[in-house]
Amino acid sequence: MTQSLFFWCLSLINIALFSLAIIYSAQLLAALPSLRPKIQPSTASRPKIAILVPAHNEEAGLGVCLTAIRAAMALNDRLLVVADNCSDRTAIIARMAGAEVLERSDTTRRGKGYALDAGVKYLSASPPDIVVLIDADCFPSPDAIGFLAEATVQTERPVQALYLMTNKAGAGLSLKIAELAFMLKNRLRQRGLNRLGIPCHLTGSGMAFRWEVISGLDLAHGHLVEDMKMGLDLAIAGSGPVFCEDAVVLSPFPDTVQGLSTQRQRWIGGHFELISTALAGVARALRRGRIAAALSALSTAIPPLTFLLPLLAITLLMTAGFTWALKLAPLPLFIAAANLALVCGTTLTAWVKYGRLILTPSDALRAVSIIGLQMIRSPQMLLSAHRNGWVRTDRGQPGE
Numbered sequence: 001m002t003q004s005l006f007f008w009c010l011s012l013i014n015i016a017l018f019s020l021a022i023i024y025s026a027q028l029l030a031a032l033p034s035l036r037p038k039i040q041p042s043t044a045s046r047p048k049i050a051i052l053v054p055a056h057n058e059e060a061g062l063g064v065c066l067t068a069i070r071a072a073m074a075l076n077d078r079l080l081v082v083a084d085n086c087s088d089r090t091a092i093i094a095r096m097a098g099a100e101v102l103e104r105s106d107t108t109r110r111g112k113g114y115a116l117d118a119g120v121k122y123l124s125a126s127p128p129d130i131v132v133l134i135d136a137d138c139f140p141s142p143d144a145i146g147f148l149a150e151a152t153v154q155t156e157r158p159v160q161a162l163y164l165m166t167n168k169a170g171a172g173l174s175l176k177i178a179e180l181a182f183m184l185k186n187r188l189r190q191r192g193l194n195r196l197g198i199p200c201h202l203t204g205s206g207m208a209f210r211w212e213v214i215s216g217l218d219l220a221h222g223h224l225v226e227d228m229k230m231g232l233d234l235a236i237a238g239s240g241p242v243f244c245e246d247a248v249v250l251s252p253f254p255d256t257v258q259g260l261s262t263q264r265q266r267w268i269g270g271h272f273e274l275i276s277t278a279l280a281g282v283a284r285a286l287r288r289g290r291i292a293a294a295l296s297a298l299s300t301a302i303p304p305l306t307f308l309l310p311l312l313a314i315t316l317l318m319t320a321g322f323t324w325a326l327k328l329a330p331l332p333l334f335i336a337a338a339n340l341a342l343v344c345g346t347t348l349t350a351w352v353k354y355g356r357l358i359l360t361p362s363d364a365l366r367a368v369s370i371i372g373l374q375m376i377r378s379p380q381m382l383l384s385a386h387r388n389g390w391v392r393t394d395r396g397q398p399g400e
Contacts, residue, residue, distance in 0.1 A: 003326050010319050010332035014339060017315060020302045021339040023295060025346040027192030028184070032353060039150050039246050047129035049149055050078040053099070054115035055136035059088040066097040068139040077145070078128065081136070084115035090136075113226040117219035127211045135205040138163070138251045147247035148208035157239055158213060160231075161206025161247035162187055168252070175253050177367050180351070180358045181305050188350055189299070190243045199240020199296040202231035206249035213239065228274055232300050235293040236285045275301045305347065312340040 051069055055062060062081075069079060081094035083103045094101045104118045116133065123131065130149050134140060144161055151159040165182045167175045186203050193200045204227040209217075217230060231241050281297035302308060316336040323333045351359065359367065 003328060006322055006326055007328045007332065010322060010328070011335070013315065014319060014332050014335040017312060017339050018335055019298060020308070021312070021342045023299050024189070024302050024308070025342045026196065027189040027299065028346040028350045029192070030195045031188040031192035032349065039147050039154070039244060044153070046074055046076070046146075047149055047153060048076065048078075049074070049130045049132060049145065050080060050123050050128035051132045051134055051145065052116065052119045052123070053079070053081045053094075053134055053136050054084055054112050054119065055081055055086070055090050055094070056084045056112075056115070057086050057088045057090060058136040059086075059090050059093055062090055062093050062136050063097060065136055065139060066094065066099060069134060069145075070098065072140045072142050072145045074146070078123075080119055080123065082115045082119040082122075084112075084118070085110060109220070111221070111226070113219050113221045116226070120214055120217075120219060124215060127215070129211055131209050131211060131214050133205065133207045133209075134249065135251065138205045138249050140206065141248040141250075144206065144247040144249055147244055148206065151242065151244040151247070152208045152210060155242050156210070158202070158210075158231075158234055158241040159208040159244050159247075160190065160200050160202050160241050161208075161249045162190070162243075162245045163203045163206045163249045163251070165251050165253050171253070173363055173366055176359050176363055177306070178253060180355050183355065183358065184305065184347070184350060187245070188354065191245060193296065193299065194243040194245075196295075198292045198299070199231070199235040200243040201296070201300060202227040202234075202241055205251065206247060207241075228300060229277065232274070232278060232281050232297055235296045236281050236288070236290065238288075238290060238293070240293055240296055275303070308343060309340075309347075312336070312343055316340050 051073065053066070053069070058065075066079070066081070073079065079097075079099040081091075081099045081101050083091040083094065083101055085105055085107065086103070091101050091103050102118060102122045104115060106114065120131070130152050132145055132148055140161070148159050148161055163186050165179060167179050171179070190200045190203070207227065213234075217233070219226070219230075221229075234240055278297045278300035281300070282294045285291075285294035285297055303311065316333075316339070319332050319336040322328060323330060351364070
């Protein structure tokens with residue numbers, strides 16, 4: 001009886017992990033070919049576009065960010081900055097840059113979602129055709145807003161830009177690992193989802209929506225990764241986002257250890273908070289007959305790579321130990337080994353083709369200890385992220 005119970009428990013655990021491993025690997029493999037069709041410009045007149053920028057104490061870098069945004073705007077585009085619970089000169093700098101400014105103060109309803117909700121309500125007095133969301137520390141390419149608007153018109157669905165984070169020359173190993181993981185998730189896995197016909201994820205900045213879509217969304221919440229939740233809800237509702245790799249939005253990683261730690265806590269804590277919602281979303285999508293949305297929800301449930309790899313390794317060791325000690329049939333062990341081999345193999349293939357300039361071969365060997373340390377610290381990071389909510393990332397600049 002004990003042997004049978006352990007056999008089926010280990011089998012179910014490893015089959016569940018196999019579903020995550022297979023969709024992760026399918027995304028990367030589908031993304032490996034480099035060729036992609038470009039968005040074709042339309043001869044129709046440009047729609048009315050509003051760029052919405054939520055900002056919380058961003059005085060240090062907001063000016064250069066808004067300069068980049070304005071360089072990507074057309075003459076009749078609107079730029080709205082929501083200065084959310086700011087105690088610095090964010091609102092003043094935004095007005096000096098020529099933006100419309102909405103100042104919001106509400107210490108009980110804090111978070112980017114509430115700022116976005118306030119901005120959309122402000123725009124409702126004179127609604128645009130398309131709303132583009134860009135974070136206050138991001139720099140769109142000169143044609144990014146045009147590409148996003150064109151893709152939104154052509155697909156009639158929400159659109160996500162290629163949103164990448166970059167390091168300065170000479171960045172440390174932890175930052176290189178973070179940049180590689182970000183590239184795998186936001187470039188290759190997004191491209192893979194798009195090629196497989198599965199709704200992509202919303203990744204926080206460089207998102208475009210038709211007015212009738214964003215005005216109907218539930219934005220007023222304090223979820224730590226409100227973008228991923230939004231994308232999941234849209235996919236289940238039948239209007240899943242599409243990926244536009246031609247539209248590029250860049251953001252620098254923080255210069256300080258504290259800044260990187262805060263940012264990682266927020267992302268990881270929010271992602272793990274979303275996993276249960278994503279798994280429930282699989283069932284909701286299947287009930288509605290939306291297979292692609294179910295796969296998108298399942299993809300959302302995949303933990304960050306620096307957690308996925310140790311999780312699969314620990315599960316393999318645990319399965320091997322029980323299999324040997326209790327003399328179980330080897331099926332769960334075979335599945336556990338296949339999971340780890342599949343994820344490692346496809347990640348290695350993607351790194352060879354796209355990641356060696358970010359993380360050199362010698363860096364990759366040293367990265368194992370960093371990933372292990374992050375795994376050890378994960379419980380504290382998750383608790384801190386849940387407790388702190390939306391905290392501005394320290395970028396090591398004056399005035400913060």
